[in-house]
Amino acid sequence: MHVDIRPCGASACGVVVWASPQAQADARQGSGRELIGMQLFQDFSRRGDAWRGKVYVPDLNRTLAGAARIVDANHLEAKGCALALFCKTQVWTRVTPKAS
Secondary structure: OEEEEEEEOOEEEEEEEEOOHHHHHHHHHHHOOOOOOOEEEEEEEEEOOEEEEEEEEOOOOEEEEEEEEEEEOOEEEEEEEEOOOEEEEEEEEOOOOOOO
């Protein structure tokens, strides 16, 4: 999945711009919605060295507390938690846009 992280008013959000056929099928099964164009990161604002907000997980059809931390120029550590006890962390890699 490719997510475009962009300003949304006073905060930041992340919108899906590309997803594999399997990710799209999982999202349709979980949420009944199309994945492309879906806003996954909502109301993210900077707090200390991290960004915090809400993360929508389409295959679970749930919105969780989320955090993101920039690791370096090409990597972002994303974390989502349910009840602050059950958390999952992923390291995302920047995708270089293809020249047109």
